[in-house]
Structures are given as structure tokens and as C-alpha cells.
Amino acid sequence: MDAISHVAGRAIPFGRKNVDTDVVIPAHWLKTITREGLGKGAFEAVKKEPGNVFTDPEYAGAPILIAGDNFGCGSSREHAAWALLDMGVSCVIAPSFSDIFSGNAFKNGILTVALPQEAIDRLMEVAREHPIDVDLETQSVTTPFQDRWTFEIDAFRKHCLLEGLDEIGLTMAQGDAISVYEAKAKADLPFLAKTPATAA
Amino acid sequence: MTKQPRTLYQKIWDAHVIDTRDDGTSLIYIDRHLVHEVTSPQAFESLRVAGRPVRRPDLTLAVPDHNLPTTARKDAAGHILPITDPESAQQLAALQKNAPEFGIRYIDSTDAEQGIVHVVGPEQGFSLPGATIVCGDSHTACHGGLGALAFGIGTSEVEHVLATQTLLLKRSKTMEVRVEGQLGAGVTSKDVVLHVIGVIGTAGGTGHVIEFCGNVFEEMTVEGRLTVCNMAIEGGARAGLIAPDETTFAYVKGRPYAPKGEDWDKALAWWRSLATDEGATFDKSVQIRAEDIQPTVTWGTSPEDTSAIGGSVPAPEDFADASKREAVKVSLDYMGLTPGTKLTDVEVQNVFIGSCTNSRIEDIRAAAEVLKGRHKADNVKWAIVVPGSGLVKAQAEAEGLDKIIIDAGLEWREPGCSACLAMNPDKVPAGERCASTSNRNFTGRQGPGSRTHLMSPAMAAAAAVTGKLTDVRELMG
Structure with a gap:
């Protein structure tokens, strides 16, 4: 994962509520065995709507996406995060996110910023013509007009994002603790610690 | 201590x-x-x-x-x-x-x-x-x-x-969804979970693990419980739970990967200690009366867009929240529905009985019971029944359910996810409706432009027979 500390630039004022990951990337795009090239399929159905923000040249290549409540609900497909990255988005701002999507975004170095609906409304307005600035170090979002909001982020996630840490490598370094747990489980919860050798 | x-x-x-x-x-x-x-x-x-x-x-x-x-x-x-x-x-x-x-x-x-x-x-x-x-x-x-x-x-x-x-x-917060009372005839586990999502909304369980409590879940079969927990995610909760009990243990015992011998005895002892303790508290709690749950269908493009089958298509103005009003407008436009239309007047061209929500033997039995001696309506062009596994398929065939399904004009297929998300060739054509036992009515979920109405297997079978969204109770003897 690449380190990320600051995202600045234009933002796509999407604003829609309950955007599910089927909308971010429809199922027929999931047949790939790589992570690349999914930007083409991102928001495929929305791109067909007249006047949509995703085909508007004004927002081409914008690094920030603004959405409504419960962004990323539904399917656990990490392809949604890969599709956003591939279209150049490395930060999503919304009032709330689904649990699975926010985890997937984090693992791919995409910053998910939760702000109250009033802030979203103001950002939607600003984004039409102006850039937005998101700073992870100070946990703040600012506009060229003195607007400033701060956001919460899990301390561990912040650390990983700022340092670009490999979570699997970190956990593998705890291999001994995992082995200790496994030995204990073998004694206490043997029915969970193994599957019968006779099973198919 | x-x-x-x-x-x-x-x-x-x-x-x-x-x-x-x-x-x-x-x-x-x-x-x-x-x-x-x-x-x-x-x-x-x-x-x-x-x-x-x-x-x-x-x-x-x-x-x-x-x-x-x-x-x-x-x-x-x-x-x-x-x-x-x-x-x-x-x-x-x-x-x-x-x-x-x-x-x-x-x-x-x-x-x-x-x-x-x-x-x-x-x-x-x-x-x-x-x-x-x-x-x-x-x-x-x-x-x-x-x-x-x-x-x-x-x-x-x-x-x-x-x-x-x-x-x-990170440890999740906990949410209790308690359903107590007596479910009416024709009201299944699917209706219960659709109703719950309608009440709590698709973000209602975000950040939480839901425990489904109350006599309604205690009296449910394991198949029914799997259906309920399956859709916890549609209520925003990453996980749903129902306390394991004797019904669960009887279901697990003897299965190929289940613990055996001494391990089984140890497992039973531990499993029996897992139920939520008296006096334990939840971060959030929702109470629902079983008697309030009717056979339920969805009308929109979010699983929270539910209604009892006796209801009508709502209007955007019926919703207090401004962003929900906007979402309902977009959703009704996509679904091709006019506010005020009775749900039982909505015609379907496709029927899908399957998915990880509803493709177990009980689901196939429930569909077959409605289909027995009946035939699908002429306006239903495509109707498939997709068992959840090869073993479910074999069991259904041993019970002669495949024959009832085929005689009713529906197709009996090989197991898989199928038209739930249309990654395989099973797709609902653009602009057409599908009475579906799956879990998501999202835009384009069953194929680009597809219009999904979620419901129970019995309700989907009833829709196949009449060609419209139907109250299955009218077909029950």
C-alpha cells in the first residue's frame, strides 16, 4: 500500500445516498483475475444518466468523490475500491460508510472521510467550481473559502495510511502469538481448531 | 466473584x-x-x-x-x-x-x-x-x-x-432485534427479515452485529435462521447471530466436517454456554411484534424499500427525509412504478427461486407446495428454480419436487449463485421485472436495467402462477 497523507484537487459532487458497490462496479466487471483496469466499469449505469457527474469533463481525473449516507453498502467486492483507484479517486467524503467498504478502502490506501450532512451539502456546492483539500495528518477538510471541518479516524488506520504499512507483514511478525493461540485452542476448543481428517 | x-x-x-x-x-x-x-x-x-x-x-x-x-x-x-x-x-x-x-x-x-x-x-x-x-x-x-x-x-x-x-x-457494537409473537399463515423467515430491514433501514445495523432474539427465531428451523442472518448485511450489519440451541445441534450432528466422538461432546458443552447471559446489554435494541409481519415484497432499489403485499407503491412525498425522497424518485423511475399502484397489480415477466438466501431444501419445498397442480402464467417468460447445492438438488429430486416444478412450467437448474447477481448467463432482461427470492434489489443487480422484487420462495412461486405480485395466502388451501 502506498503511503497517503494529503489529497487535494477537484471533487466529484455525486452526493447520492446508499450507493451500493453494485453501482460502483457491476458484477460483470468482477470476472477479472487482476486488480487493474476497473475504472472503465466504475459507475457504469450512472454514466448513462444524462447530466451525470462521472462523464462531465469538469471532474475528469478528480481525486475526491463526495457521496451521501451509507456509501459502499452491499457486496464486499474489493473491486469497488480498485475501480475508484483506477479512476483516480483516493478519497471519498460522505456522512457514513458501510463497514466492509471502509475496510476495503483503507487496505488500498483510499481515505474515507465521514463528515456531517451539512458539511457534505456545502462541499457539494464548492466542488462545482473549486478544489477541496483533505489532510490526514491534521484530520481536516478545507476549501478555498475558509471552510474547515475535522474528521475522526481510527488511530491504527491513520498510522498505517501515513506510513504505507503492509498489514499482512505486520501480522506475520506476530506469528508466535498466533501459534500460542493455536496451541491453546487445540486443547480448549479442539472441535474448532481442526477439521476431521475423515472429511471429504 | x-x-x-x-x-x-x-x-x-x-x-x-x-x-x-x-x-x-x-x-x-x-x-x-x-x-x-x-x-x-x-x-x-x-x-x-x-x-x-x-x-x-x-x-x-x-x-x-x-x-x-x-x-x-x-x-x-x-x-x-x-x-x-x-x-x-x-x-x-x-x-x-x-x-x-x-x-x-x-x-x-x-x-x-x-x-x-x-x-x-x-x-x-x-x-x-x-x-x-x-x-x-x-x-x-x-x-x-x-x-x-x-x-x-x-x-x-x-x-x-x-x-x-x-x-x-475492532469489536463491533451490538444490536438486538427481538421478534416475539405468533407469525401468521404464509409468513416465512424471509418475510421476517425483509420486514426487519424495512424497519431498521439499510444502514440501521452499520457498525453493529445483530443478534436476532425472541420466540420467532427460537421456533425457526436452521434453514430459516440462515435466511434471516444472510440478510443482516442488508440491514447494514456485517454479521447476524442466532443463539445455537438443540435445533442447531441436531442440524450439525453427523455432517461430514462436524466434530465427532469426544470432540462432539466437548463442542456441545461449549456451545450450550454461548447464549447471551441474563442481564447482558445491547448497544441498540429493536422490538417487533410477529403479528405485524405480513408476506412482504420490495418495490424499490434498496432492500429497505419493503411493503406488505397488501400495500401500494409509495410516493416520494411519503418520506420525511429529503435525501430519501430523492432516492425514492430515482428508484421508482428505474423500477417503472407509479405511486399508488397496488402491489398486487404489478406484473412480472421473470421468476427466480434460488440464491444463498433461499435455495435450501425447505425453500424448494415451499415453492413446490404452491406450484403443485398449477402452471405458470403466460406472461411469465422465464422462471427458474436453482437449488443451492448438488445435495439439495438430489434431495429435491428424491422427493419428486423437480417434477412438480417442471410440470408447472418452470426450469429446474444446476446449483450456483445464478440470477442473484447475474455473473453467469442467468440474467433478467432490461426493463423487465423479476419476482426473486434473492437478497438485493439494487439497480442492475440481476442484469443491466433489471427490475427486482424481493420476496419469499412461496411468494415467488405464487407470482409465477398468477404473473403478478401475489399474496400467497390466496393460493393456500
């Missing part, structure tokens, strides 16, 4: 903590990992590149389901038929190659045990009460019906579990 009363979730969580950091992030041990072809290729590829093995291949089970066509898999001579979609074929081949390369047990597309990963896990006894179970699929919540802490993960987490058999997690 008296112990602090704990919920079922807290007990399973506590039994699986390896380490907790100062910031509250815990390293959690994963007991069972289910793998399918769509969300795993990138994880296996990364392991290969990093030269990392799978830590516990013996706790991992792989089965293809999403891409598989549900038409015949072998020709008359018994030769395996090729997958015609080259991308699907490539993804299926990747799992077929990756599983043995990493030493993982693999059920092949033509094996009798093949099926939807969330049907196979419980059916094989691989999914167990009290276990932590993950899969790169959000409907992993399903296994919570056995009293397991089961949830969907992304591909990076799939890789993390393959490499370490653990996940880094």
Missing part, C-alpha cells in the same frame, strides 16, 4: 482474541475460511508474489459458485462441458489451480457437493456454532444462523486470512 454478563457475540469474540492493541484493535483468530472464485484470484496471486504459504489450508474450503452456468455441466455421455464465457472460464480455472497449489480442499463444479458457498458450509458441517467464519462475500453473515460469528471480507482480508488465519478487527 461474579462474571459480567455477556452477549453471544462477546463470548465468541472473547474466545478468539489473540492480542489487543492499546487503540482497541484486536487480532482475531479465524476458525473457518470459505473461498470462491470471484474474490480470491488476486489474493492467491499476491501470496505467490510474496512467497507466502497458506497458514491453515485444513481450515479453508474452496468451491466455485458465482460464475457457473446453471445449465447441464456434462453432456449425455458424461463429458464435462466447457464454460463458454472466456472470462468466467478463466476465473473458474484460477480457483481450480490455486486451491491444490496452496493445499486447500476444493469442491469442483461437477462434484455432487458443489453449491453456493453459503449453502455448502453449513451443509457440510464446515460451518459450526461458536466459530469465526469468513469468506470474500458479504452474505457470509448467513452462517450466523448456526450461532457462528460470520462476516464478509474484501480480497485484501482474504489474503490476510490465507497468510495468517487471523484478522485485525
Whole structure:
């Protein structure tokens, strides 16, 4: 994962509520065995709507996406995060996110910023013509007009994002603790610690 | 010293903590990992590149389901038929190659045990009460019906579990959904969960694990409980749980991967200690009266857009929240519905009975009961019944249910995810409606432009017979 500390630039004022990951990337795009090239399929159905923000040249290549409540609900497909990255988005701002999507975004170095609906409304307005600035170090979002909001982020996630840490490598370094747990489980919860050798 | 009363979730969580950091992030041990072809290729590829093995291949089970066509898999001579979609074929081949390369047990597309990963896990006894179970699929919540802490993960987490058999997690908040009372005739587990989502909304359970409590769930079969927990994710909760009880233990006992002998006795003793303690508290609680639940369908493009079948299509103005009003406008436009239309006047052209929500033997029986001696309406062009696994298929055929289904003019297919998400050739055409027993009515979910109405297997069978959304109680004897 690449380190990320600051995202600045234009933002796509999407604003829609309950955007599910089927909308971010429809199922027929999931047949790939790589992570690349999914930007083409991102928001495929929305791109067909007249006047949509995703085909508007004004927002081409914008690094920030603004959405409504419960962004990323539904399917656990990490392809949604890969599709956003591939279209150049490395930060999503919304009032709330689904649990699975926010985890997937984090693992791919995409910053998910939760702000109250009033802030979203103001950002939607600003984004039409102006850039937005998101700073992870100070946990703040600012506009060229003195607007400033701060956001919460899990301390561990912040650390990983700022340092670009490999979570699997970190956990593998705890291999001994995992082995200790496994030995204990073998004694206490043997029915969970193994599957019968006779099973198919 | 008296112990602090704990919920079922807290007990399973506590039994699986390896380490907790100062910031509250815990390293959690994963007991069972289910793998399918769509969300795993990138994880296996990364392991290969990093030269990392799978830590516990013996706790991992792989089965293809999403891409598989549900038409015949072998020709008359018994030769395996090729997958015609080259991308699907490539993804299926990747799992077929990756599983043995990493030493993982693999059920092949033509094996009798093949099926939807969330049907196979419980059916094989691989999914167990009290276990932590993950899969790169959000409907992993399903296994919570056995009293397991089961949830969907992304591909990076799939890789993390393959490499370490653990996940880094923060403890969730807990939410109790209590349904007490007597369910009316024709009201099934699917109606219960659709009604619950209608009440709490699709973000109602975000950040929470839901425990479904009350006599309605206690009296449900394991199949019914799996249906309920399956859709916990549609209520925003990553996991749903129902306390394991004698019904659960009877279901698990004797299955191929279930514990045996001394291990079984030990398991029973522990499982019996898992139920939420008297006096344990939940962060959030919702009470629902069973008598308030009617046979339920969805009218919009979010699973929270539910209504009793006797209702009408709502108008955007019926909603207080401004952003919901806007969403309803977009949704009704997509669905081609006019506010005020009676739901029972809405015609359907397609019927899909299947998916990890409703493709178990009980679901097939419920559909067949309605279809028996009847025939699908002429305006229903496409109606398929897709069993959840090869074993469900065999059981249904042994009971003669396939014959009832075929005689009613519906197609009887091979197991897989099918038209629930239309990754395989089973798609609902643009602009057409589908009465579907699946779990998501999202825009384009069953194919670009498809219009989905979610409901129970009995209700979908009733819709097939009349060609319209129908109150199944009118067809009940």
C-alpha cells in the first residue's frame, strides 16, 4: 500500500445516498483475475444518466468523490475500491460508510472521510467550481473559502495510511502469538481448531 | 466473584482474541475460511508474489459458485462441458489451480457437493456454532444462523486470512432485534427479515452485529435462521447471530466436517454456554411484534424499500427525509412504478427461486407446495428454480419436487449463485421485472436495467402462477 497523507484537487459532487458497490462496479466487471483496469466499469449505469457527474469533463481525473449516507453498502467486492483507484479517486467524503467498504478502502490506501450532512451539502456546492483539500495528518477538510471541518479516524488506520504499512507483514511478525493461540485452542476448543481428517 | 454478563457475540469474540492493541484493535483468530472464485484470484496471486504459504489450508474450503452456468455441466455421455464465457472460464480455472497449489480442499463444479458457498458450509458441517467464519462475500453473515460469528471480507482480508488465519478487527457494537409473537399463515423467515430491514433501514445495523432474539427465531428451523442472518448485511450489519440451541445441534450432528466422538461432546458443552447471559446489554435494541409481519415484497432499489403485499407503491412525498425522497424518485423511475399502484397489480415477466438466501431444501419445498397442480402464467417468460447445492438438488429430486416444478412450467437448474447477481448467463432482461427470492434489489443487480422484487420462495412461486405480485395466502388451501 502506498503511503497517503494529503489529497487535494477537484471533487466529484455525486452526493447520492446508499450507493451500493453494485453501482460502483457491476458484477460483470468482477470476472477479472487482476486488480487493474476497473475504472472503465466504475459507475457504469450512472454514466448513462444524462447530466451525470462521472462523464462531465469538469471532474475528469478528480481525486475526491463526495457521496451521501451509507456509501459502499452491499457486496464486499474489493473491486469497488480498485475501480475508484483506477479512476483516480483516493478519497471519498460522505456522512457514513458501510463497514466492509471502509475496510476495503483503507487496505488500498483510499481515505474515507465521514463528515456531517451539512458539511457534505456545502462541499457539494464548492466542488462545482473549486478544489477541496483533505489532510490526514491534521484530520481536516478545507476549501478555498475558509471552510474547515475535522474528521475522526481510527488511530491504527491513520498510522498505517501515513506510513504505507503492509498489514499482512505486520501480522506475520506476530506469528508466535498466533501459534500460542493455536496451541491453546487445540486443547480448549479442539472441535474448532481442526477439521476431521475423515472429511471429504 | 461474579462474571459480567455477556452477549453471544462477546463470548465468541472473547474466545478468539489473540492480542489487543492499546487503540482497541484486536487480532482475531479465524476458525473457518470459505473461498470462491470471484474474490480470491488476486489474493492467491499476491501470496505467490510474496512467497507466502497458506497458514491453515485444513481450515479453508474452496468451491466455485458465482460464475457457473446453471445449465447441464456434462453432456449425455458424461463429458464435462466447457464454460463458454472466456472470462468466467478463466476465473473458474484460477480457483481450480490455486486451491491444490496452496493445499486447500476444493469442491469442483461437477462434484455432487458443489453449491453456493453459503449453502455448502453449513451443509457440510464446515460451518459450526461458536466459530469465526469468513469468506470474500458479504452474505457470509448467513452462517450466523448456526450461532457462528460470520462476516464478509474484501480480497485484501482474504489474503490476510490465507497468510495468517487471523484478522485485525475492532469489536463491533451490538444490536438486538427481538421478534416475539405468533407469525401468521404464509409468513416465512424471509418475510421476517425483509420486514426487519424495512424497519431498521439499510444502514440501521452499520457498525453493529445483530443478534436476532425472541420466540420467532427460537421456533425457526436452521434453514430459516440462515435466511434471516444472510440478510443482516442488508440491514447494514456485517454479521447476524442466532443463539445455537438443540435445533442447531441436531442440524450439525453427523455432517461430514462436524466434530465427532469426544470432540462432539466437548463442542456441545461449549456451545450450550454461548447464549447471551441474563442481564447482558445491547448497544441498540429493536422490538417487533410477529403479528405485524405480513408476506412482504420490495418495490424499490434498496432492500429497505419493503411493503406488505397488501400495500401500494409509495410516493416520494411519503418520506420525511429529503435525501430519501430523492432516492425514492430515482428508484421508482428505474423500477417503472407509479405511486399508488397496488402491489398486487404489478406484473412480472421473470421468476427466480434460488440464491444463498433461499435455495435450501425447505425453500424448494415451499415453492413446490404452491406450484403443485398449477402452471405458470403466460406472461411469465422465464422462471427458474436453482437449488443451492448438488445435495439439495438430489434431495429435491428424491422427493419428486423437480417434477412438480417442471410440470408447472418452470426450469429446474444446476446449483450456483445464478440470477442473484447475474455473473453467469442467468440474467433478467432490461426493463423487465423479476419476482426473486434473492437478497438485493439494487439497480442492475440481476442484469443491466433489471427490475427486482424481493420476496419469499412461496411468494415467488405464487407470482409465477398468477404473473403478478401475489399474496400467497390466496393460493393456500
